[in-house]
Every structure is written in C-alpha cells, then in structure tokens.
Amino acid sequence: MPDTITFKIKRQDSENTKPYWETFVIPHVPNSNVISCLMDIQANPENSKGEKVAPVVWDCNCLEEVCGSCTMVINRKVRQSCSALVDQLEKPITLEPMSKFPVIRDLAVDRSRMFGALKKVQAWVTADGYHDLGPGNREPQSHQEIAYKLSECMTCGCCLEACPQYSLNNNFLGAAAISQTRLFNMHPTAKNIADERLDTLMQEGGIADCGNAQNCVEACPKSIPLTESIAEIGRQVSGKLWSNIFQAK
Amino acid sequence: MSKMSLKLADDVPEKLFTEATKQWQEKYAEIKKMSGNENPYALHREMAEEMISNVLIVRENSKLKATLEKIDEFEERWKNINCVDTTDWSNPVPSFINQLWNMIQLSKIITKGALLRDEFRGSHYKPEFDLNQPSDFRPESYLEYEKQKDAGKVNEEGFNPEHLTYMKRFAENNVKWLKSTIATYQNGGPDISYEAVDTSLIAPRPRKYD
Amino acid sequence: MDSHFLMRRIHSLTGVVPVGLFLVYHLYLQLYLHSGAETYNAEVNSFYDSPLAIWTLVIVVYIPLFFHAFLGVRLIFESTVQPSYTYFSHLLYWLQRISGVGVLLFILAHVWNTKFGPWISGTWGTHFEHLSSGFSDPESGIITKTVYLLGVLGAVFHFANGLNTFCMTWGIALTPKSQIRVRIFSILLFFILSASALYALSAIW
Numbered sequence: 001m002p003d004t005i006t007f008k009i010k011r012q013d014s015e016n017t018k019p020y021w022e023t024f025v026i027p028h029v030p031n032s033n034v035i036s037c038l039m040d041i042q043a044n045p046e047n048s049k050g051e052k053v054a055p056v057v058w059d060c061n062c063l064e065e066v067c068g069s070c071t072m073v074i075n076r077k078v079r080q081s082c083s084a085l086v087d088q089l090e091k092p093i094t095l096e097p098m099s100k101f102p103v104i105r106d107l108a109v110d111r112s113r114m115f116g117a118l119k120k121v122q123a124w125v126t127a128d129g130y131h132d133l134g135p136g137n138r139e140p141q142s143h144q145e146i147a148y149k150l151s152e153c154m155t156c157g158c159c160l161e162a163c164p165q166y167s168l169n170n171n172f173l174g175a176a177a178i179s180q181t182r183l184f185n186m187h188p189t190a191k192n193i194a195d196e197r198l199d200t201l202m203q204e205g206g207i208a209d210c211g212n213a214q215n216c217v218e219a220c221p222k223s224i225p226l227t228e229s230i231a232e233i234g235r236q237v238s239g240k241l242w243s244n245i246f247q248a249k
Numbered sequence: 250m251s252k253m254s255l256k257l258a259d260d261v262p263e264k265l266f267t268e269a270t271k272q273w274q275e276k277y278a279e280i281k282k283m284s285g286n287e288n289p290y291a292l293h294r295e296m297a298e299e300m301i302s303n304v305l306i307v308r309e310n311s312k313l314k315a316t317l318e319k320i321d322e323f324e325e326r327w328k329n330i331n332c333v334d335t336t337d338w339s340n341p342v343p344s345f346i347n348q349l350w351n352m353i354q355l356s357k358i359i360t361k362g363a364l365l366r367d368e369f370r371g372s373h374y375k376p377e378f379d380l381n382q383p384s385d386f387r388p389e390s391y392l393e394y395e396k397q398k399d400a401g402k403v404n405e406e407g408f409n410p411e412h413l414t415y416m417k418r419f420a421e422n423n424v425k426w427l428k429s430t431i432a433t434y435q436n437g438g439p440d441i442s443y444e445a446v447d448t449s450l451i452a453p454r455p456r457k458y459d
Numbered sequence: 460m461d462s463h464f465l466m467r468r469i470h471s472l473t474g475v476v477p478v479g480l481f482l483v484y485h486l487y488l489q490l491y492l493h494s495g496a497e498t499y500n501a502e503v504n505s506f507y508d509s510p511l512a513i514w515t516l517v518i519v520v521y522i523p524l525f526f527h528a529f530l531g532v533r534l535i536f537e538s539t540v541q542p543s544y545t546y547f548s549h550l551l552y553w554l555q556r557i558s559g560v561g562v563l564l565f566i567l568a569h570v571w572n573t574k575f576g577p578w579i580s581g582t583w584g585t586h587f588e589h590l591s592s593g594f595s596d597p598e599s600g601i602i603t604k605t606v607y608l609l610g611v612l613g614a615v616f617h618f619a620n621g622l623n624t625f626c627m628t629w630g631i632a633l634t635p636k637s638q639i640r641v642r643i644f645s646i647l648l649f650f651i652l653s654a655s656a657l658y659a660l661s662a663i664w
Binding site: 076077164166167202203204208209212214227232234235240244 | 464
C-alpha cells in the first residue's frame with residue numbers, strides 16, 4: 001500500500017473561466033472515499049507544487065448514494081463520489097465535473113436542466129384542488145414492483161452524462177425524465193394526464209432523440225431498467241402516433 | 250370568524266430586510282478578513298473527533314468536563330482562523346466558518362447539558378449513574394407498581410424485593426431528572442435550566458437494554 | 460407531436476421498410492451470380508423490363524434511402540464522442556453511424572458503377588460481365604473487391620443492428636429479456652445475410 005494518493009482534479013474558478021488541472025497528493029487513509037479525500041484537501045489545501053490554493057469546491061449531501069448531488073466524473077466515468085471507494089480506484093485518481101451540465105465551480109455543476117425536464121414531463125401525481133377527492137385508486141402489486149424500482153431515480157445525471165445524445169447544445173430530456181414519465185403514466189391517479197406527458201415526449205428533445213446507445217442503463221447507479229422504460233414509452237408514443245394519424249381530432 | 254392576522258412580506262418594513270442584508274454582508278466581510286493560521290476544516294475535524302470520543306453514547310463526567318475546556322480552546326482558536334478562500338464566486342468557505350462558530354456553541358450546549366445531568370436516559374449511558382436494573386426485571390411490573398402507588402397503597406410483599414428497590418430508585422431518579430434541558434445563551438456560553446416533561450398521557454417506565 | 464418527432468420516426472421506418480427489405484431482395488437476386496452470366500443478366504433485366512421499374516426504384520428505394528441517409532448523416536453531428544464508456548451497445552451505436560456513412564458512400568459508388576456508368580458508356584444489360592470484369596481487373600480489381608466486401612458487410616450490419624434499434628424505438632421489444640432475444644435475432648440475421656452476400660460475391664471473386 002502506498003502512503004499517499006494522488007488526485008488530478010479538473011478545476012474551474014467560475015462559469016466563464018477556462019478549466020485547468022491541479023494535482024493534490026494526500027496521505028492514504030484505508031477505506032476512504034473520494035469525498036473524504038476532498039475533505040482532506042479542504043483541511044490542507046496545498047497542491048503538489050506546495051502552493052496554497054483555494055479548497056476544491058464540490059456538492060454533496062447524503063453521503064449514502066441516494067441524493068445524487070455528489071455525481072462527478074471519476075477516472076473518466078460518471079458516478080457518485082460518496083460511494084467511490086479510493087482503495088478500489090485506479091491511481092492517480094482523476095476527478096472532473098460532469099461535462100453535460102454547466103460548471104458552477106470546480107466539481108460543482110448546475111443540474112437544473114434535469115429538474116426542468118421533470119417539470120416538462122409533469123413528473124408528479126396530479127391531484128390538485130381544495131375539495132376532498134376521496135381515496136385514490138389502489139395500485140396493483142405487479143405495478144408496485146416496477147414502480148418502486150423506477151422511483152429510486154435520484155436525478156443524479158449519470159444516465160445523461162454517459163449518453164452520447166445528450167449535450168450542452170441540445171434540448172434532449174434524457175433517460176431519467178423518460179423513465180419518470182413511465183412511472184407516472186402507470187400511476188393510477190397520475191395517469192390522468194398520460195397523454196400530455198407523451199405530447200411533450202413527441203417534440204424535439206423528446207424520446208425520438210434517443211440513439212439507443214444504451215449507456216444510460218449501464219451508468220445508472222441504481223440499476224433502473226432505463227432501456228425498458230425507453231422501449232415502454234416508445235410503445236406508448238407509437239400508439240399515440242397511430243391515434244394522431246387515424247383518430248385525428 | 251375573526252379577522253385573520255395574515256402578515257405578508259410586503260407588510261414588513263423594508264428596513265428589516267436592508268438591515269439584515271447589511272448585517273450579513275458585514276459579517277461575511279469580517280470572516281473573509283480572517284487571516285490567522287487555523288484551517289477551518291482542520292479545526293472542525295479536530296472538534297468532531299473530540300466530540301465523537303467523549304460526548305457520544307457512553308459518557309463520563311470527568312471526560313465531559315475536560316471536553317468542555319477543550320471546546321473553549323476551540324472557540325479561542327476559531328478567532329485565529331484563516332479564511333482559506335476569499336473569492337466571491339460560489340465560495341463555501343466563509344459560510345462554513347460562520348457555521349463552525351455555531352457548531353462550537355452547540356457543542357458547548359450538548360456537553361454542558363450532558364455533564365450537569367447526573368443520570369442517563371434515552372440512547373445514552375453514564376456508567377457512574379447506573380441504576381442497576383436487575384436482569385430479570387420486566388418493565389410492565391413498574392406500571393403495576395405505579396398503579397398501586399397512585400391508588401394510595403403499594404403491596405410491597407407482592408414484588409420481588411430486588412425489583413422493588415430498583416423501582417424506587419427509578420421513581421426517585423425521575424423526580425429529579427425527568428426534565429428537558431433548556432439552554433440559554435448567557436455571557437458567551439450556555440446557561441442550563443430545566444423544564445418539566447408532560448407525562449400525563451403516557452407514564453414513564455423503565456427500558457430494558459438487553 | 461412535431462415534425463422533428465415525425466421525421467425521426469419516418470427515418471426509423473424507412474430504414475426497415477422499404478430500404479431494409481430491398482436489401483434482402485437485392486442480396487437474394489445476387490445469388491443468381493452462381494447461375495452464370497446469361498441467367499443473371501436475364502434475371503436483372505427482367506426487372507427493368509417492367510414499365511414501372513424506374514418508378515418503383517425511385518419511390519420505393521431511392522427516395523426513402525436518401526431521406527434515411529440525409530437525416531442519418533445529420534444525426535451523427537449531434538453525437539458526443541465518449542470513448543471511456545466501453546459498453547457493447549455503445550460500440551454498436553458508433554458502428555451503426557460509421558457503417559451508415561460508409562454504406563452511403565458505397566451505394567453512391569455502386570449506383571454509379573452499375574447503373575449510370577453502363578448507361579453512359581452504352582454497355583447496359585451485360586451486368587454480369589460488367590461486375591466480373593471490374594472484380595478481375597489486374598490493377599483496380601483488388602480495390603473494387605475490398606470496397607464491395609466492406610460495403611456489403613457494412614450494409615448488412617447496418618440493417619441487422621438497425622432492426623434491433625427499430626424494435627426499441629417502436630416499443631416492440633419491451634423487457635430486457637425480449638431485448639436480448641431481438642439482439643440475438645439481429646446477430647443471427649447479420650450472419651445469415653453476410654453468408655448469403657459472401658457466397659454471391661464468391662461467384663465472381
């Protein structure tokens with residue numbers, strides 16, 4: 001075991017400045033993860049040249065791979081830094097911000113496009129109103145099993161970072177939003193507006209922009225069957241395409 | 250229906266917002282000027298280690314006392330912090346330094362509250378004040394004991410003498426300590442007082458820890 | 460539903476019907492290469508004898524084909540190159556795009572070589588002789604053979620893998636299990652069509 005670990009971190013001081021690489025050498029602590037190492041750098045923010053620098057900025061919250069906020073590109077692959085155990089990573093460890101979202105600073109990115117996508121597909125249960133609507137319809141067990149898995153999505157961005165069709169320059173909604181559409185379109189109450197969701201996905205940036213690279217399903221840290229969701233929504237929009245043509249209003 | 254006392258943001262005098270903004274801007278400007286030689290994150294880590302080692306589940310008064318002194322040292326050292334990043338864009342350091350001060354105050358409250366409480370309850374354990382619950386004691390028998398006490402006469406013969414002694418100790422301890430700890434900020438530190446707990450709906454009873 | 464969605468769906472559809480089906484028919488026709496020059500030429504010419512032949516080709520093959528190709532080439536520019544994600548499907552994704560461009564160039568050369576070239580030079584009708592002489596040319600023969608080999612295998616790959624994507628896009632293969640089945644089918648299809656194409660080519664190799 002080496003007593004130090006080398007981190008190569010792609011840093012960026014602000015939204016509009018150029019990124020640069022900085023190397024940090026920190027003492028090796030067994031069982032550490034990438035975030036605990038970033039915290040070590042915070043406690044002694046000195047690069048490998050011995051210069052005092054500003055501590056690296058990143059986002060994190062839950063530290064147990066359920067919130068998605070610490071997602072970054074570690075050794076060229078996107079994943080959560082909280083669950084990236086240093087002893088299992090190839091050294092030196094490279095850290096980069098996700099490339100598909102605007103960088104705010106260093107490893108922190110602005111993921112609001114993802115949440116915007118959820119708004120566009122209305123990824124919620126539609127039960128608005130002040131009057132008592134009574135109990136909702138019951139969800140069958142067979143649905144629950146699928147829905148539970150889909151509901152594990154934490155909007156982390158791994159599927160979008162790995163997707164060759166998703167880029168800063170287009171408006172693709174991406175696998176996460178498509179999968180959430182499937183979740184809410186099968187919900188006994190939320191499916192009331194299933195058609196509206198499909199309408200959104202049948203526009204530019206919708207499901208037609210999927211290129212079937214299937215990186216999303218490989219990159220998903222929660223093993224959500226994203227390609228199954230894409231195929232299912234593909235089936236739903238195929239049906240809607242049919243009715244748009246032959247039952248045109 | 251009475252007139253609703255609904256207060257909107259627009260009803261609040263503008264001065265309140267401008268003053269609050271000014272207060273925080275000044276505070277952050279002060280923090281950014283801090284140029285001592287303590288790294289705030291290293292100091293935080295040191296304090297966390299101190300708290301985890303001494304103010305966790307098992308607590309001893311001597312260690313709590315020593316920790317309280319240590320926290321005072323951290324408070325002094327906080328004043329010698331170096332704001333390691335003074336830039337203006339998405340900089341988490343000044344707010345962390347501000348939070349660290351509050352963490353120090355909260356650590357004092359936790360430690361002092363624990364030190365002054367010569368007993369333990371909930372998820373904590375103070376070996377010095379163990380009430381020595383007999384291993385074959387069942388918490389339900391305490392409810393029977395309480396019932397008889399409330400009725401005016403306890404049939405002492407009906408209880409295992411060892412259990413009875415324990416239950417008396419437990420009742421006595423509750424008289425003294427079944428209270429919420431209240432901390433008020435006085436003279437740069439917490440002042441501890443106590444407030445009775447409402448037990449009118451569920452009578453307190455011993456827990457078994459095995 | 461907007462035109463963007465519709466265009467993508469037409470793109471997906473044209474790849475299979477009619478272009479993909481035409482490819483299968485076209486490869487079948489080439490098996491006649493083994494029956495000798497006379498039969499082969501007769502088979503091919505019999506198609507062109509129909510008064511609708513040229514219209515059929517334009518409407519059923521050329522328009523869908525070039526629509527598919529035009530949109531496909533535009534699609535490539537929207538992709539991001541990400542070599543660190545070394546997954547099989549991702550490899551197929553890029554092979555699909557690369558083979559698409561390759562096959563487009565091959566088709567342009569192929570149509571020039573077998574249609575416009577003979578028309579202009581007035582040797583139309585002797586398809587077999589035209590092909591085999593091109594293949595056996597001492598200087599350019601090896602290039603022609605290589606181009607045909609890559610072109611034909613590329614086209615077969617593009618069709619077989621495209622069929623797999625088609626089943627995803629239209630929601631035909633829903634579950635991972637059925638997606639694997641479709642993938643196995645498309646791999647088998649690739650080998651069967653490749654074998655057929657290579658066997659046909661062997662007649663004039």
